Amino acid sequence: MKTYKYDVVIVGGGPAGLAAAVSAKKQQAKVAILERNGELGGILEQCIHAGFGLHVFKEELTGPEYAERFIDQVEDLDIDVFLNTMVLDITKDRHVSAICGEGVLHFEAGAVVLAMGCRERTRGAIRIPGDRGAGVFTAGIAQRYINLENMKPGTKAVILGSGDIGLIMARRLTLEGIEVEGVYEIMPYPNGLYRNIINCLDDFGIPLHLSTTITRINGKDRVHSVEVAKVDEHRQPIPGTEREIACDTVLLSVGLIPENELSRKAGVALDPVTKGPVVDENLETEVPGIFACGNVLHVHDVVDYVTTEAEEAGEKAALYAKNALKKSDASVAVHAEGPVRYTVPEFVDPEDGADKKIKFRVGAPIEKGVTVIKAGEKEVYREKKAHRFLPSNMEIHTLKCSAIAGVRGDLTVSVEE
């Protein structure tokens, strides 16, 4: 058993972990990244499509390119990287234990950054009935098989869910000669970015069926067909609209869930809506010295925002480890209201002089609306230009600290139509 001591231990070497590590290192902290896979980059390595980096690098990069830019920095900055190393436990006092091919490793951390990412919702979680043969994949595992393993998950696919990975995979399958019969979405609106609807479906003539879902999967050995049906406004299948579609493969892109098993072990409180840790504006969880960023905190729409969030978490973690993180006792809660499903952070400090980045998502599309933040009855922020709000898009708004200086009582974030 080996024991290491670091200022900042970062759990996960995907986009969040990489950016957090670089940022913490720039604060002169001694940093380690613990990564369960054999290489850095996380899920970006299998996201070979372009569309990353428009905000951070002002150019359109593929996933591996985006990752490599950060991996190069990690190497240049001499940040310690533990590959094939799986964290098994984190304690409240920031003791991290992990295993790798050499045995059990212990890390004493000044601060911990949780950057474990998220996982995909599965067939079981959405309870699609029928047979349980081979051929049902989450879009992410199909992406892994095709892009990294060179293996074909099937020859004719039906995709359930219009999340971005599902849309990206519809194009990817088509380009590699695997037929995509259609994409089915239970909601009356698509769940992925508009760009992906156009570039991944419309470009290839793949139909998107809204308010439609898979009601049954047939095939005891291997999938041979699915039954789809239209759904009513309560998302219940409408009898008589069932249709059987022959296919040997079902891809599911039905949502992502932050992976917080380790956070839970550390005693970190989780938000029931985001399924990620409850954090303050420093991205610090309710356990002092444990920070969270990226998709483990809340599922992001584009990786660029993961990066900027993680840079902040890395910096704050480094400051915490050096006892230099400014903290006042004056913290107020931030609540989601009306169409707003959640906010990150859940707490801000109105007295510390720093502007607040408030992120949120709405639960259903709003054609035209503005973001409004109130402190009690007092309006402290109102967006100037009305625009469309989509559940697939993460909203980020900057609240000037001066607007809430002296405020007592909670903040509420809402969207007015």
Place this chain on the structure above:
Amino acid sequence: MKKIKMSCTTCPNSCELLATVENDQVVAVEGNLCKRGVTFAESEYRCPVRVLTSTMILDTGAKAVMVPVRSAKPIPKAAMQDAMQAISKTHLHHAVKMGEALIKNVADTGVDIVASKTVLM
């Protein structure tokens, strides 16, 4: 007259454009936050271009690994299938650096297919 949905890729705003086409000309654009959206819509109607991404096999003898590749710049949509075939036919046998050209002037588009990852042997 027809209406065409487009997603502007000029900047991160990713405006959802609706272009009105008459007599083979874009006559109106809705949904754009700035003038560049109009320029985009016109070029998207005349000759839509996309970044093409795929993989190539790097065969080291002992084992094969996949190298992610991309068109260095967007290529015409119409050239995509030809470019895909050229990519599938190409097998690599050496280490590659990110950005290294692997197929020059793919499908006569004037654009190279480049490695989008450094893969050492």
Place this chain on the structure above:
Amino acid sequence: MNNELKKLYDVIVIGGGITGTGVIHELAKYDIDVALLERKNDIAMMATKGNGGVVHPGYDPHPGTLKAKLNPRGARMYPQLAKDLDFHIRHTGTMVFAYSEQDLKKVDELCDNARVNGVEQVERITGDQVRNREPYVSDKVLGALLAHTTTMVDPFEVAIAFAENAKLNGTDIFLESEVQDISKDEDGNFTITTNHDTYRTRYIVDAAGIYADDVAAMAGIHEYKIQGRHGNLCVVDNHLPTPIRTVMFPCPSPDTKGIALIPMPHGNYIIGSTATMRTNKEDTSNDAEGIQDLLDGAHKLIPNFDDGSVIRTFAGQRPVALNNDNDFWICESETVPHFIHAAGIQSPGVASSPGIAEYVRDLLADAGLDLKPRPGYNKYRKAPVDFSECSDEEKDQIIAQDPRYGQIVCRCETVTEGEIVAAIHQPLGAHTVEGVKRRTRAGMGRCQSGFCQFKVMKILARELGIPEEAVKFEEDHSPVLLGHVK
């Protein structure tokens, strides 16, 4: 090969579920030649895997039935078997809830049954006592039966343990061997023809589950009929907002014990199960109505049960011997001597299995089989290492010996590459993705193999020496992957 030159077994057991494996585990104690024929590519592939895993102590069966005799007997054997055969067991106890005066009467009846059936540590408790023990239980519960001795097992783990122990003691196990014909020769021995081979035996134990009547019919026996009672089940995440530690049932109806919430040995839960008769014996598909019934059932027990915690839904069929008052059908055939029925093993089949095995042994002895102790019999079977249960020191030691134990494959259930390799090379090794899952729990957690399946595929291909596209998911024609992309 000439039939006469074939080995003559003393007993061939047909069917590798919890009943058949229980019987070969019991018969392995004796100096006889035994074989097991299983039509599937693994054991425990039918009712045994589609099962909640409750070792009911035996308060439920009507006194005087075979169930009443074999269930308590089997259940009492489990704790020692778990030690000898190294399978997981969890002592949970059971509560049967009463929601009405009528239910309370039923609870009293069950308490009486328990007494007559010889089941100890069964008591009637009040609603408050229920909620003291399990705070999330509905306040509509007026009282309950509490059976302290109920345990929980993973039925396929038990069946594998039974079979591996039997194999260590010389039992031949033939998988992918579907019985197609049975004939009785002039010398009184049976010849069994499968899709691959023929076998000769002096005695047959028919433990073919839902197909037991069809197998019997091959030997010209038409003494009973089997039909399936289909049941939906759900697997629930091990992190439940309303955790429980006791198996919870509503009051039973004549056909079913009702929808229960069951804490499993490894920390997750099962909701099970619905009960509808089916005529298609192969149909283990599940249905939306059944799933909804399960969720409704769970809410009746625990009003704040979180539906979002369900991670998997599935279904199975229990073999029911018709016109038999829901009892087991275990006896020697009236028409064909030396043919033993071990059929109609519906619930509580898992709990009864060791009892059934002894009962079948006695039937064989009564039918003339000479049972002398096997010289050198080994009552033990060692399970492969369960890495997640090891201390840091043990982990270090194991990894030092084999670094593959330092590579986590399944992150949800903390399963290492070393454990998967070991599961593949066990005496009855896994050779499918689902086989690996049942033995190691890789893929059983909340991501349902989303992260680890490609790793399991690679390990299976490498260890079995086959290409990845030949790796099976579960059944014979169930490739996970259909070739290379380029």
